[in-house]
Amino acid sequence: MEKPIPLFSPITPAAVSRxxxxxxxNRAFFMITLIPVALIFIITIALFLRFLPILREHSLWELVSGVTWKPNKGEFGFLPFIAGTFWVTALGVALAVPPCILTALYLSEYARATTRTLMKPLLDLLAAIPSVVYGVWGMLAIVPLVGDVLRPILNRYLGFIPLFASNQPTGFSILAGAIVLAVMIAPFIIAITYEVLATIPQGLRQASLGIGATQWQTIRYVVLPQVLPAIIAGIVLGASRALGETLAVLMVVGNIPQMPNSIFDAGYPLPALIANNYGEMMSIPLYDAALLGAAFILLVIILFFNILSTIVLQRVLK
Amino acid sequence: MKMNRFHRRHITESIAKGAMLLSFLIMAGSLGLILWTVLYKGLPALTWEMISQTPKGGFYLGKEGGILNAIIGSLYLASGGTLIALALSLPMALYLETYLGKSSWGRWVRLSLDVLWGIPSIVYGAFGFTLMLALGMRASLLGGIIVLALLELPIMVRAMDEVIRRMPVDLEHAALALGSTKLEVATRIVLRQMLPGIVTAVLLAFGRGIGDAASVLFTAGYTDNIPGSLLRPAASLPLAVFFQLGTPFPEVQARAYASALILTIIVLAISLGSRWLAAKAGKFTLK
Known part of the structure; x- marks a missing residue:
């Protein structure tokens, strides 16, 4: 639609063509902005359509609550994989959150300007390291640490608690996956928390310090209550990154489809399931539907957490 | 009594401060530890042969050859993906700023970009795979490039958008007041001002693309040859690391560490290079 050209401007051919x-x-650019919005729907629908064939044979509940995974016999129970994903992610986030929040607080409230300017490249580097390199590091450093140090010690002193019991001889375990994940999502959580902390007006801090509070009291009673929802949203966002992390976790987590009972058990998260078996998925009936269904389930879980926390964060940060 | 309370809160203060410092050191320490591990294990196995040759027969049994196929493959994949992503994200970022601003459609687009950014690469890979099944395509360089472009798109637009939002709006207002159209503001003013941001965004996305494995696993496949056409499969560095580690032979595993070192060096060089380039490109902007 041609917009009317105001009367007071001379209608030269140049003006018209401009x-x-x-x-x-305007129109062409608008079409481009349709891409990201449409892409979310297209990805979800495309994966769902590939998931559909198996849903005709088994109900969703049967798939999600089934514990046996025998594609050859047509048994597709996702529960061990969902449990594996949940364990690795929950433990990873639990390990990452305290040091991350403290680091962000340190950088935002205590650190000198020079430390702060050093932090940004450091976090960028940590975030830039590819997943597979984290995996290599995990295999070389974390798996032996878990297998030879943490497992014997915790098993000896806390082994009576099933959570810490050691049922297998290697370090390829939920804990190893969780430690690698924790380091991987750390730069992410630190960056968001730091950004959120920066939104608090300096005057609030000065008022608190001015009436004699220590810095920790200022943090505890003035800063943190203000930003708690946003920090939680940042953590959830970090968790949803962790949920989908594939290669690094796959390399250290053991990949046995079982219901884990202890942090030293091997697990088998959903992304690892997809990545490990994509090669043979066209050879067994419904196998491809099951694997792409796993991707669909993963996507739906992540979209849920992601959209919620993004909306919370967008309110705070802008 | 008063003294005691005074005392206690200062103890809390030092404990808190100590914990924070410790956490900070743990973070910095893990980065050091990762780099050291990769360097320590990778350096001994790193030879000129590795980066100058493609795998020969029996490479995965420990015979000679290198991973040139994966290095070239990764460069092709990441460059192609980055180019497509740039072609889409540059107009998108400009449009978001000059035309949409804080309108509700702008908010929707930004929200969907954030959501896309959070979708894991394995899901992109699975999606790319379904797409290729539907189109009857085989695993190929082109498939990998398209999926990487989708993966890099939100990273790039977000990075550009962040730079644009920090720019002073006065210049734009001045240009509009002088009778410029929005398109002219976008291409002659915003574009020039965001040059450093574009450099950072492109390199950030490129680094992501070159390090990503889960998405190309499905779509680009793997091959011992350097891809000769867009429709042939392409190897990639992360998968080279992964596959070599999967063999039971120590020689091959050592080469996996060396490959990981090469990948790490490329990615870190990109990350550091982008800072340097952004500083250089900063000369062309008005402060």
């Missing part, structure tokens, strides 16, 4: 270019760009 206007045309502008309105053409």
């Amino acid at each position: 206007r045309r270019a502008d309105s053409f760009a």
Whole structure:
């Protein structure tokens, strides 16, 4: 639609063509912004359609609550994988959160300007390291640490608690996956928390310090209550990153489809299931539907957490 | 009594401060530990042969050859993906700023970009795979490039958007007041001002693309040859690391560590290079 050109501007051919270019760009650019919005729906629908064949044979509940995974016999129970994903993610986030929040607090409230300027490249580097390199590091450093140090010690002193019992001889375990994940999502959580802390007006802190509070009291009673929802949203966002992390976790977590009972048990998260078996999925009936269904389930879980926490964060940060 | 209370809160203060410092050191320490592990294990196995040759027969049994196929493959994949992503994200970022601003459609687009950013690469890979099944495509360089472009798109737009939002709006207002159209503001003013941001965004996305494995696993496949056409499969560095680690032979595993070192060096060089380049490109902007 051509917009009317105001009367007071001379209608030269140049002006007309500039206007045309502008309105053409407006429409063309608008089409491009449709891509991200549409892409979310397209990805979800495409994966769901590939999931559909198996849903005709088994109910969703049967798949999600089933504990046996025998594709050859047509048994597709996702529960061990969902449990594996949950354990690794929950433990990873639990390990990551305290040091991350403290680091962000340190950087935002205590650290000198020079430390602060050093932090940004450091976090960027940590975030830039590819997943597979984290996996290599996990296999070389974390798996032996868990297998040879943490497992014997915790098993000896806390082994009576099933959570810490050691049922297998290696370090390829939920805990190893969780430690690798914790380091991987740390830069992410620190960056968000730091950004959120920066939104608090300096005057609030000064008022608190001015009436004699220590810095920790200021943090505890003034800063933290203000930003708690946003920090939680940041943590949830970090958790949803962890949920989908594939290669690094796959390399250290053991990949045995079982219901884990202890942090030293091997687990088998959903992304690892997909990545490990994509090669043979076309050879067994319904196997491809099951694996792409796993991707669909993973996507739905992540979308849920992601959309919620993004909305909370967007309110705070802008 | 008063003294005691005074005392206690200062103890709390030092404990809190100590814990924070400790956490900070743990974070910095893990980065050091990762780099050290990769360097320590990778360096001994790193030879010129590794980066100058493609795998020969029996490479995965410990015979000679290198991972040139994966290095070239990764560069092709990441460059292609980054180019497509750039072609889409540059207009998108400009449009978000100059045309949409804080309108509700702008908010929706930004929200969906954030959500896309959070979708894991394995899901992109699975999606790419279904797409290729539907189109009857085989695992190929082109498939990998398209999926990487989708994966990099939100990273790139977000990075650009962040830079644009920090720019002073006065310049834009001045240009509009002088009778510029929005398109002219976008291409002649915003574009120039965001040059450093574009450099950072492109390199950030490129680094992501080159390090990503789960998405190309499905779509680009793997091959011992350097891909000769867009429709042939392409190897990639992360998968080279992964597959070599999967063999039971120590020689091959050592080469996996060396491959990981090569990948780490490339990614870190990109990350550091982007800072340097952004600083250089900063010369062209008005402060």
